[in-house]
Amino acid sequence: MRQLNTSDQDGVPGVTQCPIAPGESLTYSFRATQYGSSWYHSHFSLQYAEGLFGPLILNGPATADYDEDLGLLFLSDWSHTPAFALWDSARKGVAPTLDGGLINGTNTYNCTDADTGCSGLVGAKYETVFESGKKYRFRIVNAAAEGHFQFSIDGHSLTVIANDLVPIVPYTTDNVIISMGQRYDIIVEANATAGDYWLRAGWIKECSTNLHPDDMTGIVRYQRNSTATPTTESTVTTSGTCGDEPYESLVPHLALDVGDITTTAEEELSFTLDTYFKWMLNDSSLLINWTAPVLVDVVEKQDVFPTDYNIVAVDKQSNDSSTSEWVLLVIEDTTGLSVWHPIHLHGHDFWVVAQAKGVFDPSNPGFTTTNPPRRDVASIPANGYLAIAFKLDNPGVWLAHCHIAWHASEGFSLEFVESESTIAARTTSSVKTTLEDTCTTWNSWNQLYSQDDSGI
Known part of the structure; x- marks a missing residue:
């Protein structure tokens, strides 16, 4: 967030404040000078890797039309071992390999070969329902501790209208590369044949390791009562890059030059x-x-x-x-x-x-x-x-x-x-x-x- 003239509200322990002690609370108050999609998270050591984050939406105009706002879509990695327990390995130079990933805090996990105290397939996939002919806005956030994503939806194009909190000139693609902390607003038109489609977080394996990199998926359905498992396949070319969206694609809608x-x-x-x-x-x-x-x-x-x-x-x-x-x-x-x-x-x-x-x-x-x-x-x-x-x-x-x-x-x-x-x-x-x-x-x-x- 911009935090114009309110550095004291930025919430970084040791930088702008002391940490909030257990059992205490602190209310942050600041003037929003931007609009778009963002998020808040703890800045105390590794807490955000444990899921201590949430959505921030500042309503305002968009650079392309849409019918329905589906809100924030968080892409994150996940470990069955607490991040603080993994820290001893990480600080010795060995980056931990996490167990899987979540889309808006949910996913399935196969416990058959896992020593986790559970059995079978547990959990649930993220799902959303499209109505043919409508355009939907997703506000995507990479909230991973260490994971680059190449987001896509089988059979659908993505129109990108903002990066972080900056509206951009819309461009259309079949995937969006999202690095940690980044946000992209996209519009998806429901113009495919009615059915069930995989929504893919798209873990980029060349960037970091994960035990289940291909299982970070959700489902887009055209029929609300459908329970079918999608059979669609991705046509996206795997990026292999651990960077950002193409530089030339990210053209701010409001043109401002460096002074x-x-x-x-x-x-x-x-x-x-x-x-x-x-x-x-x-x-x-x-x-x-x-x-x-x-x-x-x-x-x-x-x-x-x-x-x-x-x-x-x-x-x-x-x-x-x-x-x-x-x-x-x-x-x-x-x-x-x-x-x-x-x-x-x-x-x-x-x-x-x-x-x-x-x-x-x-x-x-x-x-x-x-x-x-x-x-x-x-x-x-x-x-x-x-x-x-x-x-x-x-x-x-x-x-x-x-x-x-x-x-x-x-x-x-x-x-x-x-x-x-x-x-x-x-x-x-x-x-x-x-x-x-x-x-x-x-x-x-x-x-x-x-x-x-x-x-x-």
Whole structure:
């Protein structure tokens, strides 16, 4: 979410607040300045991998017509072992292989060969019903801990009308590639022969492992009372890529160009494996302190931070408030590993000015600055680079991180402190009180819980 001038409502422990202690509650209140499809999730360590997330729909116009809104469609991976129990393996550099996947929290599972205490085929497939001639809107979210999807519906075309919270010029395809944290709004016309069709999450096997990658399916029916198992087959060509939808397809409906870039942050991605595996940006792996959020320190006008907070301070260079200034962030993968990384920036939509394999050449960057793709999650190609630009117009502390859950816990993140000198004056006494109270209740409980990852 944009969280314009409400960094304190962003909900990131150790960054914008202390964690919410067990038994306590916190109400988030902010002005919605965007419309479209999004989601909320816990940012406390690996909690969202356990299913602690939900839908956010901000109603507004669409760039193509439809008849019925089917709401959010969550695609997620799933483990029968709690994510926190898998963490010991993950932090030693061995990514866990999860048991399966869910569509809107449901799927079937064959217990015959599983030591799970169940027997036979259990659970249920996600189902939805089409009426011939109607057009349906799906709001698809990749909520996986570590899973890329190539979404499709057998026998149907998909018209894509938005990426993340940005309306785009509609384009038609037979599949949509969705990386972790990304959202796509699509319209599907019920123009196939009446019957039962597989809806496929489409786990991309080249990107990560899963015990049942081909079983992440749902059902589209044209008859509400049908119980038949679909016999349709997919005609989609398997992508094999772990990145995003084609760059040239993602044309924002509202054309906006990149302005004057006055601040550049270049980050090299590397890793270290000693006792534990850690991702590093410019040789530093993120380690936040749940008991001392950066935003609280900034409000209290402390301006010296530990190196492993990975702080990048950005501010306007001109005192003229009428000028528009921009930040450029370049992250280059120097690891030599065949891993793509979905990067999410809080507090801003960003303009994707470059996204390519190979070595970044700052003397000849080849940036696209005229209405490039605009969104809030985009991928760094394996052994390549991602360059994004955003406007300096939202003072606060904003996390930028890999949206693979294990990687975020392994320190793949940095924190932008934007327009630091203005934050304290913008923070009301009631906000300060809420920040203090949340930390007080957390700190009284925190002694019982030892932080063993980056914190996010």
